[in-house]
Amino acid sequence: xxxxxxxxxxxxxxxxxxxxxxxxxxxxHDAMYWYxxxxxxxxxxxxxxxxxxxxxxxxxxxxxxxxxxxxESFPLTVTSAQKNPTAFYLCASSITGGDQPQHFGDGTRLxxx
Amino acid sequence: QQQVKQSPQSLIVQKGGISIxxxxxxxxxxxxxxxxxxxxxxxPALLIAIRPDVSEKKEGRFTISFNKSAKQxxxxxxxxxxxxxxxxxxxxxxxxxxxxxxxxxxxxxxVNP
Numbered sequence: 001x002x003x004x005x006x007x008x009x010x011x012x013x014x015x016x017x018x019x020x021x022x023x024x025x026x027x028x029h030d031a032m033y034w035y036x037x038x039x040x041x042x043x044x045x046x047x048x049x050x051x052x053x054x055x056x057x058x059x060x061x062x063x064x065x066x067x068x069x070x071x072e073s074f075p076l077t078v079t080s081a082q083k084n085p086t087a088f089y090l091c092a093s094s095i096t097g098g099d100q101p102q103h104f105g106d107g108t109r110l111x112x113x
Numbered sequence: 114q115q116q117v118k119q120s121p122q123s124l125i126v127q128k129g130g131i132s133i134x135x136x137x138x139x140x141x142x143x144x145x146x147x148x149x150x151x152x153x154x155x156x157p158a159l160l161i162a163i164r165p166d167v168s169e170k171k172e173g174r175f176t177i178s179f180n181k182s183a184k185q186x187x188x189x190x191x192x193x194x195x196x197x198x199x200x201x202x203x204x205x206x207x208x209x210x211x212x213x214x215x216x217x218x219x220x221x222x223x224v225n226p
Contacts, residue, residue, distance in 0.1 A: 042218040099145040104156030
């Protein structure tokens with residue numbers, strides 16, 4: 001079945017550590033996205049990529065980094081510069097342009113030890 | 114101007130009742146309006162979407178009403194069921210400017226048995 005796989009489901013980080021969240025899709029979508037979800041604040045866009053080897057900052061990119069070396073993969077690194085990283089992180093993908101919906105993975109919950 | 118404002122933040126409805134969630138936008142260039150449903154610990158899933166050339170779209174118990182002049186759209190859930198208890202997000206985008214969505218803040222719906 002086609003879909004988006006996020007791993008791990010739960011992740012713990014020590015202070016000062018960088019951690020990388022995985023996102024893989026087999027939907028053959030060109031565009032991929034990372035969102036952060038906090039209670040009562042909806043979905044905030046961190047980074048997005050509309051094509052391989054290219055990505056753009058979203059609304060809250062500070063303290064995060066991404067790469068898009070393959071069409072299927074869009075890993076997100078939460079760096080030590082992100083002061084409040086505890087959140088639910090969601091990856092999504094879509095066909096670029098048109099009235100096409102975004103398809104979401106089931107998220108990674110990141111907590112600070 | 115890019116914001117989508119969603120209300121109410123939370124909603125409690127009795128089984129069999131009608132749930133109504135409202136969204137308002139400022140950017141008149143928005144021309145695609147999807148609604149997403151999210152269960153706890155899961156990613157959002159597309160529920161129903163509308164383009165501004167129609168005033169209403171119905172899929173089963175779910176209906177989107179769209180008022181272009183008021184820049185508002187709403188989700189109606191008829192005969193609400195306990196299984197509809199979830200968080201609902203409205204969203205909007207400009208179809209010709211890529212694939213980025215702007216999300217509302219979300220509404221937590223509880224349907225009591």
